[in-house]
Amino acid sequence: MEEVDEVVEENAEFLEESDEDGGVTAQSVLQDIENAWLNEKFAPEILPHQSDAVECMLQQISHMEDNMKSLGKGSMKSLIHQMEINRIRFIISSYLRCRLEKIEQYAMHILTEEAQRGREDGYLSSDELRFAKDYLSSIELLFRTLALQHMPNVLQKFEIETMTVKPNIHAHVFLRANKRITGIIVPGTVDEEVDFEEGSQHIVQYSAVADLVKNGDIQLI
Amino acid sequence: MDPNEVEFLGEKQLVSIVPNFNFDMIHLISGSIGPFRAGLPVKIPIWLAINLKQQHKCRIIGQEWMDVEDLKNIKEEEKKSKVFTKMPSNHYMDEVHMLLGAASDDIPNADEIRTAVKDIWDIRMSKLRTSINAFLKSEGTHAKLDHLTAMEINNVRPLLPHALDQMVRLQQIGQASATADSREESQNMSSI
Amino acid sequence: MSLCSSYKPNYFSIDDILATEERLSCKVLQKVPRLGFMDHSSESKDLKPGTKLELSFWLAYSMNKSKDPIASIDIPKYYKESYREILNADACAIELSKWNTYFYEFGLHVAKFDHPDCEKLPELLLKTFKSRFRLVMDWAQNQDTNPMIASQLPMLERTIFLSGRKSKEQLVYWFKIGGGGIKTTELIANHKKRKRSTFIENER
Numbered sequence: 163m164e165e166v167d168e169v170v171e172e173n174a175e176f177l178e179e180s181d182e183d184g185g186v187t188a189q190s191v192l193q194d195i196e197n198a199w200l201n202e203k204f205a206p207e208i209l210p211h212q213s214d215a216v217e218c219m220l221q222q223i224s225h226m227e228d229n230m231k232s233l234g235k236g237s238m239k240s241l242i243h244q245m246e247i248n249r250i251r252f253i254i255s256s257y258l259r260c261r262l263e264k265i266e267q268y269a270m271h272i273l274t275e276e277a278q279r280g281r282e283d284g285y286l287s288s289d290e291l292r293f294a295k296d297y298l299s300s301i302e303l304l305f306r307t308l309a310l311q312h313m314p315n316v317l318q319k320f321e322i323e324t325m326t327v328k329p330n331i332h333a334h335v336f337l338r339a340n341k342r343i344t345g346i347i348v349p350g351t352v353d354e355e356v357d358f359e360e361g362s363q364h365i366v367q368y369s370a371v372a373d374l375v376k377n378g379d380i381q382l383i
Numbered sequence: 384m385d386p387n388e389v390e391f392l393g394e395k396q397l398v399s400i401v402p403n404f405n406f407d408m409i410h411l412i413s414g415s416i417g418p419f420r421a422g423l424p425v426k427i428p429i430w431l432a433i434n435l436k437q438q439h440k441c442r443i444i445g446q447e448w449m450d451v452e453d454l455k456n457i458k459e460e461e462k463k464s465k466v467f468t469k470m471p472s473n474h475y476m477d478e479v480h481m482l483l484g485a486a487s488d489d490i491p492n493a494d495e496i497r498t499a500v501k502d503i504w505d506i507r508m509s510k511l512r513t514s515i516n517a518f519l520k521s522e523g524t525h526a527k528l529d530h531l532t533a534m535e536i537n538n539v540r541p542l543l544p545h546a547l548d549q550m551v552r553l554q555q556i557g558q559a560s561a562t563a564d565s566r567e568e569s570q571n572m573s574s575i
Numbered sequence: 576m577s578l579c580s581s582y583k584p585n586y587f588s589i590d591d592i593l594a595t596e597e598r599l600s601c602k603v604l605q606k607v608p609r610l611g612f613m614d615h616s617s618e619s620k621d622l623k624p625g626t627k628l629e630l631s632f633w634l635a636y637s638m639n640k641s642k643d644p645i646a647s648i649d650i651p652k653y654y655k656e657s658y659r660e661i662l663n664a665d666a667c668a669i670e671l672s673k674w675n676t677y678f679y680e681f682g683l684h685v686a687k688f689d690h691p692d693c694e695k696l697p698e699l700l701l702k703t704f705k706s707r708f709r710l711v712m713d714w715a716q717n718q719d720t721n722p723m724i725a726s727q728l729p730m731l732e733r734t735i736f737l738s739g740r741k742s743k744e745q746l747v748y749w750f751k752i753g754g755g756g757i758k759t760t761e762l763i764a765n766h767k768k769r770k771r772s773t774f775i776e777n778e779r
Contacts, residue, residue, distance in 0.1 A: 329580070
């Protein structure tokens with residue numbers, strides 16, 4: 163009976179040891195993933211991936227499930243753990259699905275941007291990168307086979323410049339400030355400079371706060 | 384985001400229950416809960432509370448703020464105030480909906496609570512519509528929304544953000560068209 | 576829950592393609608050989624100067640672009656001064672889709688012409704949109720509104736109205752039925768079991 167809880171505590175210790183900051187728990191990783199899920203849902207562009215957190219959580223779930231087998235299927239404890247696992251799974255799937263959708267919609271744009279970042283700073287995980295490339299070449303093949311090859315030579319070129327679909331970074335988002343932030347420039351007919359108090363909520367153009375979302379100072383809601 | 388997802392987030396909130404069984408602490412990934420002692424109140428997440436209630440394993444006490452008098456006071460405050468007042472919970476609407484849906488027999492004055500909360504919701508929604516109108520008439524493209532709860536914000540999504548997006552787009556293109564450069568511009572006409 | 580982004584025309588945007596199909600009155604200024612077929616009333620092989628034609632925006636724009644244009648254009652009447660007065664008086668009372676379904680989008684394209692009437696056009700579009708938004712929002716938030724009313728709105732407003740209405744319907748449904756939560760479909764549940772074992776395999 164105690165095994166499952168031991169596993170969770172072991173994993174928690176494992177996290178604490180392996181992270182330089184210390185004090186990282188399974189609970190905080192879960193919260194990070196939830197925050198990442200919300201940010202990804204509401205941000206118009208694709209955000210830096212959280213694969214480390216996702217992998218860590220999937221491992222936790224996996225160990226938990228393995229150990230639950232010994233508990234017996236009907237036991238209340240295993241049912242409760244299973245419910246929680248389902249909830250976590252939902253968040254992770256929704257998060258990954260949201261990212262895949264963005265990759266499909268903005269494939270060309272995302273790959274161009276990724277190419278300009280170093281491998282370390284890439285926004286896509288290696289699996290996502292592979293998916294994006296495969297997807298784009300499939301689309302190119304489709305266009306070519308279906309339409310382009312039948313057109314006069316002059317029009318056959320796959321014009322990357324004009325065909326790239328870009329996300330609307332001026333889209334408006336709802337957000338909450340996690341700490342006091344000063345000097346945010348809100349674009350408009352006249353650019354305005356505003357400060358956000360800790361805990362305050364706002365609606366503003368995403369472009370004004372993109373960096374702050376990526377570094378965690380702002381949470382999209 | 385749809386209401387189910389807002390509710391999903393709301394389900395994480397803790398609520399007091401009284402179990403009718405005994406059990407040790409359970410260490411969930413999202414935190415530890417328990418121990419469960421029959422007859423003694425304990426706080427657990429709403430998603431679990433509702434499940435246990437459905438299995439007849441507990442009685443739900445409800446949140447401290449689910450009190451008819453308190454809610455009536457909140458309603459009066461909201462009516463008087465021009466801005467949005469702080470609600471007892473960021474998920475007051477969905478918590479009431481879930482808890483009263485599952486345990487209206489456990490929570491006293493369930494119907495009155497429901498009515499009071501619905502009234503508060505209506506007052507706030509009407510206030511929101513008026514402020515949106517005022518906001519749009521002004522030149523601003525940024526607004527403060529303190530004390531608005533998750534479900535309320537979701538109610539104006541995507542209507543408000545999309546309308547604002549279009550206004551920004553109309554404005555930007557208007558400014559671009561005013562300059563001579565755009566005349567000579569691209570052969571691709573659909574690149575707005 | 577899929578990505579829900581507001582309208583932003585791109586290369587593939589069908590609405591934008593349709594908006595550029597909208598027609599304008601044009602007058603041919605130069606003789607254009609072998610395009611006589613475009614004028615149905617004339618027998619000639621060539622397009623004669625002085626001919627009046629209705630052309631789609633994309634063609635009219637190309638013909639008007641250079642310093643020595645092939646054709647001159649006439650701004651559609653609903654973007655002109657007299658109609659502007661009507662809009663300023665009460666924009667909400669007008670059934671804009673009757674003037675043009677692509678009122679806003681087409682207007683933005685038309686604003687690109689080098690024509691005195693075009694200077695104030697974007698400003699007019701913005702002002703009209705702002706004053707009509709209240710109408711759109713009220714219609715969307717009110718459950719009793721007949722959804723067919725959407726056809727009275729131009730495309731840009733219609734999209735916003737329909738998305739607002741859909742979110743309202745979801746909320747009303749949620750109020751009535753109550754959560755019920757998010758459930759895994761059977762298809763995914765079985766699929767997941769396979770995938771998880773592959774994941775664990777790869778891990779090792």
